[in-house]
Amino acid sequence: MIRKRILTLLLCSTAFVLQPLLATEPSKIRLAAEDSWPPFADSSGHGLSHRLVKLAYATESIEVESVVVPYNRGLHLTEQSKVNAVFNVAKQQSTEGRFLFGNEPLFIASASFYQLTKREPIAADKWSLPPGIRVGIMRGYEYGDEFDALPNIVLWVADNQYQLLNLLLTHKLDAVVMYDKVAAEFLASTGVASEVYPVFNNHTSELYLAFDKNSASSIPLAAALDRGLRRLKQNGEYQKLLAQIGHATKTQ
Template structure:
């Protein structure tokens, strides 16, 4: 409705009683109807806006500059359902805490497993699926063929706050593993290179980025799988709209797949 039309309607309503004898009560009803219509119209026109925490050190999915595969997929999926998003780039563990406290609406990239299901709201459609492996330095090889054959009391490096599958706790207990927790992929890689840990669990595509950046392609290799993760946006349980937001994201992801755009967004340099 144009502003000129609105003004004309109001003007006519104000002058109308002078010439037709309409009651003040009738004029009041007309004005209230117009105000209600404009209010509803403006409310419907306003898109939903949310804020998500994005981790700062998980390339090619999310980096310190707020870029990556996850950013692209989430932004395009929410665009399909008219939701505007803004992101706050923080360390992963902090993003989880911010979401639990309701400081942001959600956080990515989170594995949906029992430990996270208890803390967050998830949709049904993952952003993508990724594998994590046990990496070893070539100077410190292993004879194990799978994770259940790891020597007892082996020292394993992981990242603070990351999820490593529902079997990880059982694995640690059965093999009596010593777990060392650090804050970054680079720290994990360095500990592996100098023999401070026997192995590191790293997500394969993320490890590839850091190993290449550090120029140690010939010094570290993945030996066997730890787990396969379906990666999601985790929404805050303190936000009453979280279930709705997860459903909207599902709808957007499904739309991208039907349109044939989803596979393109999985490419690291695609925007």
């Protein structure tokens, strides 16, 4: 009888401790959103990633607040625990040690080497690039685990897409690496679509919301996003959203 009473007291005590923990499930998330990656995210805080993340979290009754910053700044803000997460991050060796990722990617996106149409192709593929070739990339971006192993490249780092394109158009670079959907947007908006073309693929990445590894709220927030994304895929809203930028950007 005494043992039963002790067991009952222990169970009550455990329930008392767990109750506030269960009640503190996050109801809001603060994100760093890139300012120069349309159609996924732009300087006005709009884009496909914004809409998708808000829709997914709305199914979990979680409010989304975004701060629009350069991509590299968003990564640092997340690591400094000033925001909960940053979106459109590729999961690869260089990022998995820095951030916590959920199971459901936001998108799958491909990137290519782009060059001027008036020039002969710079190479047959990325592994046969000639020595000393000048290649432009964006500061802080991920370009796949293979990119750092490419021989012969002289890297130039730009702070925004306009600077990257300008360096190519003024012959200061031989090629730039751009994500294809983003490149299509910028080439069209700047009126130089006929002057620049993708010569060969660099990589394809799954893009995620990358969470602060040091925050206790990151695990439940990542789990909530996973549930929301799965729900959107099941009800067809996810597919409708992707259709807004065509059929080339799809996830499995």
